[in-house]
Amino acid sequence: MGVEMGRERIPGFELEGRDEDGMDRGILTLSVGPQHPGSGHFRLIVKVDGDMIVEALPDPGYVHRGEEKMCEYRNYIQNIPHLERPMIADSCGILYPYVLAVEEICNIAVPERAKYIRVIMAEINRCIFELYWLGIYGIFLGHSTMFMWPMADRELLIDLAEMASGARVTHAYFVPGGVRNDLPDAFPEKAKRHLLYFKNRLKEYKDIFYDNPLFQARTVGVGILSKEDAINLGATGPVLRASGVEHDIRKVEPYDVYDELDFEVITMKEGDSFARAYVPWLEMYESVEIALQALEKMPSGPVRTKLGPNPKGAVGEAFKRVEAARGELAYYLVSDGNPKPYRVKLSVPSFREIPVMAHLLKGAKLADMPSIYWSMNYWPVEADR
């Protein structure tokens, strides 16, 4: 850095509308990120006038890994481990549509028991993810209890996932044609015990977080997203449902055995940061209910269709979407008849929250930025793929 370098030439720090004598009367441009100042690996360029955000320009791409291109050089099975890397906290959720799409393109039948196991694992993973997110949301609002409690309760569910799949976080459990291994004999009983205890714990969350005046002061009425804006900007998942739109892929386009299970779509009409934090909490109840129902209904039988080591896809394309913890997650897969996919396209929920985030941050206070940003459920690694 040269001595003569002025303040305005330092990247990410510049003043606009400066008077001739150098006094600033204008807008300050700040670069939040990309090296994790509480935003993930993601840069947010905010222009502030005093304390108010005039404009927010999200700048994704810092952790782009080329997942889609990588898929073209690996066969359908080898793609499994790296495809869960964009979102390891919800690794079943991000792998689910890929597995469904490969099954369609390779024409693989799935045993009935495997479908139930997948639903159970996907719902347990949804809770694992929501707790992780809730914990981080808490710590960025300065509520350290809210970090500790969900992180500890998450262990109950990680323990279940680890028992079934053999790994704590990156399960690599779903494969085209079912799941990798059957559940251990002790699993249903242990799962019921843990899930029922977890459901009771969730009730305490309302007392300590959602009824807490300190949490409410930071979130209620902050970053209000109207129903029309949510639809027009393409919001998805809990963000969309917190604005009062009843849209859930598990109901709209049921996959596997979701149409046989009884659950509700949670909506709230406020559309503020509080509602976006409250909807996932209510959804965790539904997830527990779905998992318990699936455990009851689960038939016995095989869990995996035997495949060759290198399954070939038929010429054609497949589009499958699921409701992951953050919203609608879709895979578009094109096959030219080779063991490797011709093209894989991921449509991830985090990427779709970017315009919503820019819309909500405009006109908000700078101090409300963490509250709005974390309520979006935005994960940079997933958005960049």
Added chain:
Amino acid sequence: MGSVSGMLRTLASGSKHLAIKRFTLRYPEQKLKFVGDGYQFDPKEGVGIAGYRGRHILYHDKCTGCQLCSIACEGIAEAISMVKVDKQYKQNKKGIMPQIDYGKCVFCGLCVDACPFYALFMTDDYELAAYTKEHLIYTPDQLAVKPKYQGTYEIKIDELGAYHDE
């Protein structure tokens, strides 16, 4: 606005935890118990057997040096390379066996799914920390050793809440 009552309820809910057992696992002294004997795979049925996916175990008397595990790992982690072993085995004419670099392995277990001879399984051992990168490379002889990992603690749930206990 019920901010005073909200504050009191918050405090009451938090102070309940003074009487509840601590959930933390005191790790190096207390170790988690896993189901089964590590992740295994039955190539006849084409389905795995549930278990923890830790460090691998290689059965020298079954490995034929077919390289299928190494091929499966290509494009995933490229952690497996085939190396010469000193001893001669009847089923392994080429005398090559997998060597695994745990600096690269992602513990997905797809190499275990690829082995058609029941020679490569996974174990409960996850304590693989080493001082140098070279120490993370496990030779076929090191992989043949059964790990000493012994975990006894698991999550217990009763009226005192959830906690780890033997």
